[in-house]
Amino acid sequence: MRFLRRRPAATLPDDWVDIVERNVAHWALLDDEERERLGDLMEAIVEGKRWEAANGFALTDEIRTVIAAQAALLVLGLGFDWYRAVQAIVVHPSTVMSHEPRPGPAGTMEDGPFPLLGLADSNFGPVLIAWDEARANARHPEWGHDVVLHEFAHKLDMLDDVINGTPPLHRREDGVRWYEVCTGELALLRVGEGWPLRDYGGTDPGEFFAVATEAFFDLPLELEAAKPELYRVLRDFYRQDTAVRARRAAGREEGH
Numbered sequence: 001m002r003f004l005r006r007r008p009a010a011t012l013p014d015d016w017v018d019i020v021e022r023n024v025a026h027w028a029l030l031d032d033e034e035r036e037r038l039g040d041l042m043e044a045i046v047e048g049k050r051w052e053a054a055n056g057f058a059l060t061d062e063i064r065t066v067i068a069a070q071a072a073l074l075v076l077g078l079g080f081d082w083y084r085a086v087q088a089i090v091v092h093p094s095t096v097m098s099h100e101p102r103p104g105p106a107g108t109m110e111d112g113p114f115p116l117l118g119l120a121d122s123n124f125g126p127v128l129i130a131w132d133e134a135r136a137n138a139r140h141p142e143w144g145h146d147v148v149l150h151e152f153a154h155k156l157d158m159l160d161d162v163i164n165g166t167p168p169l170h171r172r173e174d175g176v177r178w179y180e181v182c183t184g185e186l187a188l189l190r191v192g193e194g195w196p197l198r199d200y201g202g203t204d205p206g207e208f209f210a211v212a213t214e215a216f217f218d219l220p221l222e223l224e225a226a227k228p229e230l231y232r233v234l235r236d237f238y239r240q241d242t243a244v245r246a247r248r249a250a251g252r253e254e255g256h
């Protein structure tokens with residue numbers, strides 16, 4: 001007797017390369033080997049995770065493909081297993097309003113509603129993504145804001161059970177440097193010296209990691225120049241050299 005392979009609810013469409021080429025600016029930066037690896041990861045994410053649409057919304061191949069491409073980019077140097085805390089991906093057509101109180105400045109709580117572009121619930125809950133944001137961010141990495149990279153970064157952070165700005169590092173001895181660099185940069189961000197990081201990263205160490213991740217992928221040259229130590233700890237963790245990739249692509253454009 002043999003086991004039947006469970007048929008996935010969704011598969012990567014045949015024209016996934018066209019969809020990614022049209023919608024995801026990062027694609028142009030990748031070399032052939034990286035593109036092949038990205039496709040394998042996208043297939044694993046589309047087939048291996050549960051995808052849900054918010055009420056009254058329907059998922060399309062384009063939606064799954066564009067979100068999966070950005071999520072795959074994040075773990076291009078890590079592998080699919082790093083998404084073991086992602087149980088489901090819930091896509092809303094647009095920004096969702098949250099009515100939960102949230103932490104404000106200096107230990108206060110502020111009442112909602114607040115716009116939520118995305119949400120990575122604690123533990124093994126779903127990742128919630130606003131499609132209009134995800135699509136716009138995929139086309140405009142120069143904004144330095146990417147809701148998919150942000151929310152999936154939280155999922156990496158929580159692999160060690162707690163969102164504290166530190167995902168499981170590859171070597172235990174990296175912990176001290178990670179902590180020193182991130183704590184120092186979080187303090188600088190809070191006094192207005194965070195560029196190119198978004199101010200929202202000053203909320204807490206968890207948001208700092210997610211926001212720094214967005215800059216690492218979307219503004220790598222700016223991050224490397226302004227905050228070289230932060231760039232290096234992120235490069236070592238993600239096992240990708242995004243600045244080298246950006247320079248290589250720029251060189252290709254100039255015809256070198």
Ligand SMILES: [Zn+2]
Pocket residue numbers: 150154206207210
């Ligand atoms: Zn966040």
